[in-house]
Amino acid sequence: MDNIQPTQSRRSFLRKCALVAGGSAAVSMSRLGSTAPAQAAAVIGGKGLAKLPKAKGPRLVIVGAGTSGLTIARHAKRAHPRFDVVVVDKQYMYCSCFTSNLWYDNLINLEFRADYSFLDAARNHNFIYFSATATGLDRSAHKLYTNMGEIPYDFLVVAPGIDYDYARIGVKEPEVEYALRTSYPGGFTMPTEHVAIRDKIHSFEGGVFVQTVPAGNYRCLPAPYERACMIASWFKQKGIKGKVLVLDANPEITIKAKGFHAAFDELYKDIIEYKPSVEIKAVDPDKRLIKTEFTSYTFDDASIYPGVRAATLIEQMGLLDPESLQKEARIDPYYYNVPGDEHVYVTGDARPMPYSKSANTANSEGAYVAKVLAARAQGKKIPWESPETLCYSMVNGSPTQAIAVDAHYAYDKKTRSFQFANVKLFEQRDHAMAEAYLEWAKGLYRDMFA
Amino acid sequence: MEKKSFLSLCAGLASIAVAHRMLAEAGRADEFTKWPKAMLADGAGKPINARRLETREALVFAYPYVSTPCFLINLGAPADPVEVSDKSGVSYHWPGGAGPARSVVAYSAICGHLLSYPSKRRSVISYSSGPNNFSGHGHVVACCAHHSAYDASRGAVILSGPAPQPLATIILQYEPATEALYATGVLGRALFDDFFVAYKKELVETYGPGQSKRMVEGRTVATPLSQYSDNVVSASLC
Ligand SMILES: Cc1cc2nc3c(=O)[nH]c(=O)nc-3n(C[C@H](O)[C@H](O)[C@H](O)COP(=O)(O)OP(=O)(O)OC[C@H]3O[C@@H](n4cnc5c(N)ncnc54)[C@H](O)[C@@H]3O)c2cc1C
Ligand code: FES
Numbered sequence: 237m238d239n240i241q242p243t244q245s246r247r248s249f250l251r252k253c254a255l256v257a258g259g260s261a262a263v264s265m266s267r268l269g270s271t272a273p274a275q276a277a278a279v280i281g282g283k284g285l286a287k288l289p290k291a292k293g294p295r296l297v298i299v300g301a302g303t304s305g306l307t308i309a310r311h312a313k314r315a316h317p318r319f320d321v322v323v324v325d326k327q328y329m330y331c332s333c334f335t336s337n338l339w340y341d342n343l344i345n346l347e348f349r350a351d352y353s354f355l356d357a358a359r360n361h362n363f364i365y366f367s368a369t370a371t372g373l374d375r376s377a378h379k380l381y382t383n384m385g386e387i388p389y390d391f392l393v394v395a396p397g398i399d400y401d402y403a404r405i406g407v408k409e410p411e412v413e414y415a416l417r418t419s420y421p422g423g424f425t426m427p428t429e430h431v432a433i434r435d436k437i438h439s440f441e442g443g444v445f446v447q448t449v450p451a452g453n454y455r456c457l458p459a460p461y462e463r464a465c466m467i468a469s470w471f472k473q474k475g476i477k478g479k480v481l482v483l484d485a486n487p488e489i490t491i492k493a494k495g496f497h498a499a500f501d502e503l504y505k506d507i508i509e510y511k512p513s514v515e516i517k518a519v520d521p522d523k524r525l526i527k528t529e530f531t532s533y534t535f536d537d538a539s540i541y542p543g544v545r546a547a548t549l550i551e552q553m554g555l556l557d558p559e560s561l562q563k564e565a566r567i568d569p570y571y572y573n574v575p576g577d578e579h580v581y582v583t584g585d586a587r588p589m590p591y592s593k594s595a596n597t598a599n600s601e602g603a604y605v606a607k608v609l610a611a612r613a614q615g616k617k618i619p620w621e622s623p624e625t626l627c628y629s630m631v632n633g634s635p636t637q638a639i640a641v642d643a644h645y646a647y648d649k650k651t652r653s654f655q656f657a658n659v660k661l662f663e664q665r666d667h668a669m670a671e672a673y674l675e676w677a678k679g680l681y682r683d684m685f686a
Numbered sequence: 687m688e689k690k691s692f693l694s695l696c697a698g699l700a701s702i703a704v705a706h707r708m709l710a711e712a713g714r715a716d717e718f719t720k721w722p723k724a725m726l727a728d729g730a731g732k733p734i735n736a737r738r739l740e741t742r743e744a745l746v747f748a749y750p751y752v753s754t755p756c757f758l759i760n761l762g763a764p765a766d767p768v769e770v771s772d773k774s775g776v777s778y779h780w781p782g783g784a785g786p787a788r789s790v791v792a793y794s795a796i797c798g799h800l801l802s803y804p805s806k807r808r809s810v811i812s813y814s815s816g817p818n819n820f821s822g823h824g825h826v827v828a829c830c831a832h833h834s835a836y837d838a839s840r841g842a843v844i845l846s847g848p849a850p851q852p853l854a855t856i857i858l859q860y861e862p863a864t865e866a867l868y869a870t871g872v873l874g875r876a877l878f879d880d881f882f883v884a885y886k887k888e889l890v891e892t893y894g895p896g897q898s899k900r901m902v903e904g905r906t907v908a909t910p911l912s913q914y915s916d917n918v919v920s921a922s923l924c
Contacts, residue, residue, distance in 0.1 A: 360883060596832070600848060624848065626832055642820075642833060660820065668919040672830040675810040675919075679800035679831045686884035 286385030288364060293318035294613050297380050297387050299370040299549070300395035301325035301354055303334075303595045304584025306684035307602030308393055308609070310361040315610035319391075321363035323354075324370055324382060330354060330685075331427035334595040335677045337459060340434050341466040341633040344674070350427070352685040360686060370396070373553040375577055391609055394555065394565070395584040396547035398425065398455050398593065401563070404543025405450070405516040406527075415521040422541040423463070424455045436537050437467055442477040443536030446526065448516065451485035452562055454544040455585055455593040458641075461489055461496045462629040463539070468504040469633035480507055483514040483526065483533060491592075492629060495639035495663030499631035544593070546586035555580070557588055564588035569647075569654070570620040572605050578612055581605060590654055591645060592625040599680055600624040622646065622657065628673035636670035639663050717778040720871040721750035723859070725905040726758060733866035734758070734908050736785040744813035744827070745908035746795060746804050746915075749856055749869045753889050753898035754878055755795040755804050756856045756869070758908050759813050759838050761825055764788040770841040770874065772851040778873060780841030784858035790867065792856035793842045796877050797829040799849040801884050804915050805892075812911055813838060814921035821845035827853060828921035835921075841874075851875055869906065 296312055296319045298305045309323050331350040338344045358365035368384035373392070380387045400422060402413040421429035437445075445467055449460040464482045471478045489496045489510075500508045518527040519540060526533045526540075545563040550556055555574060557566035565582035567574055569589050572581045583605050585593040591601070601623035611618045622644040630638045639662055646657035662669060726734040726747055739745075739760035749756050765783035783789045795811055796803045802811050811829040818826045821835035823845050828835040834847030842853035854874040858867050882889065882899065889898035911918055 671917045675831040682884045
């Protein structure tokens with residue numbers, strides 16, 4: 237398996253595995269040694285230098301105050317206090333994507349997800365929070381461009397997360413895309429989507445509610461199935477005569493399949509209908525119709541999760557791997573830097589490695605990347621550490637019961653691919669796991685903000 | 687309270703416990719902080735009897751602050767001293783078990799990873815005498831938030847999971863005459879400052895303004911974890 241395209245292998249990875257050990261994924265190794273020429277800025281915004289305090293040490297600029305960016309900010313500063321860290325984000329307020337499914341079932345309140353301030357994070361972790369939108373990058377001049385001016389950097393981490401790719405479900409016209417974004421949001425990017433989805437669920441009066449599951453390495457593999465459970469749990473508790481139709485592009489539930497099937501069958505037999513291998517070819521938002529090659533499904537309401545790609549910023553900055561189906565960055569899979577440039581890094585869900593795009597992955601990876609940056613700032617080397625994907629899913633809202641998976645990754649030289657390692661599955665739903673889930677999330681919020 | 691040189695402390699204070707002498711012998715003073723001595727008491731305020739301590743679950747007591755929880759654990763077998771070191775290079779001599787059978791140990795119950803701790807509402811950190819799922823070890827304190835496991839019989843060194851450092855040890859003094867146990871100080875990184883920052887709001891709510899940083903005075907009540915917390919996630923699970 238020479239020079240495998242990451243995206244192809246990622247697909248096969250997901251197909252094959254449903255998270256069983258032995259599932260494999262690859263990232264092209266042969267291209268990584270090459271030195272990529274520094275690119276000129278793709279997009280430039282703002283005029284002159286951003287108004288920032290003078291750097292007191294090597295400036296580490298981090299784009300994205302999400303799970304990845306905030307974890308790196310904290311740990312890099314701890315590992316190398318000389319770093320002068322600037323975190324840039326375009327959002328005015330934090331509200332986590334992870335745990336949003338629990339909010340639909342009122343298992344947590346909004347504060348649980350949003351009661352965290354970028355200012356507290358900056359004060360507690362001794363960095364500068366700069367509210368701005370990154371617009372471009374000049375790697376030869378070591379400059380980040382934002383709508384609020386340029387920021388020179390010694391090290392730059394780009395952690396902008398994901399965007400949707402509607403073309404992957406056959407939607408090419410902007411009119412249709414925006415009708416879907418507005419009326420049937422996927423709920424995997426902005427908090428404003430979560431508010432809209434909760435409103436849909438809580439005002440649902442009966443009929444068919446569709447939850448789609450995309451193909452590829454989409455953000456948070458179990459989350460669409462978890463959401464189906466949370467919606468069904470709501471219908472059950474409120475006596476709503478509704479059906480949750482799960483249309484899955486994959487041939488089988490992609491992760492924790494046993495635990496989800498058990499929940500679907502035992503808790504929501506008359507509510508959840510699961511349909512695998514549903515490759516969506518088109519959606520008609522006006523007629524509320526989802527079309528595949530052979531059939532079509534009508535719905536009363538829906539959350540349509542299209543394909544996923546790395547945030548468009550990766551492309552705007554010229555960091556895209558042209559061979560990547562999910563438009564992810566091209567980086568060294570061990571040290572996260574752009575090949576040939578040890579000053580620029582891409583982390584979190586925008587990474588090309590086939591790791592699960594989840595908060596725990598971004599958090600554990602962030603702690604490691606912080607050490608890489610600290611080491612490199614001091615001319616040192618450190619050994620590679622695998623990220624850890626510990627992912628809980630709530631399958632029952634009353635009483636709360638969850639399932640979980642915990643996995644690391646290892647690079648297999650023979651197959652030249654990353655594989656899951658030390659996989660532990662907890663597929664027997666239980667209440668203790670639900671308690672652990674809430675504390676898991678709180679731990680992450682603490683790492684990012686406290 | 688500032689860290690004191692353990693050696694000078696030992697030279698000056700005759701009343702310091704046996705465990706402290708062992709520390710002094712080890713010659714590593716930096717990682718030890720002496721705190722006001724507190725007797726471990728039961729719910730009625732009587733001394734906990736070191737001979738009759740539960741072996742299946744940990745007891746929770748506050749020390750050295752009224753808000754900082756610790757585990758009191760009877761391993762059911764003697765624990766020998768060991769050298770403890772963490773990933774950041776901190777190292778110290780752990781004095782082993784206290785009590786008549788040298789089987790009683792105590793640790794801060796604030797997880798060395800992201801500070802989960804036992805509260806009345808929930809505890810995802812607990813002790814299991816039998817093997818836990820991830821580490822395969824018995825005598826384990828495990829935090830199921832992100833699956834860190836610590837070896838309770840060896841100074842709470844990390845067995846598995848993301849924690850970068852062991853749980854801090856609470857130094858115990860055993861008084862054979864009364865069979866009572868006393869907490870006298872903390873060995874290792876206690877993370878109290880991080881704890882107070884991370885839980886500021888929660889602590890104000892639970893203890894009232896300005897109350898959570900009060901020191902334990904004289905005695906501290908040790909309660910079985912299953913009674914202390916409404917929801918305990920068993921260490922054996924993760
Ligand atoms: C519904 C849902 C459920 C989930 N459930 C779980 C779960 O149970 N368990 C789990 O582990 N994970 C879960 N996740 C996944 C998890 O939230 C993400 O994988 C994780 O947050 C990724 O971190 P990140 O830092 O890469 O991206 P993000 O957290 O999305 O952060 C990216 C940041 O970059 C900023 N940004 C983007 N572009 C720019 C720009 N041009 N300029 C400035 N700033 C910019 C954004 O504003 C954002 O703040 C879930 C996600 C969702 C949506
Ligand atoms: S807080 Fe204990 S393992 Fe993370």
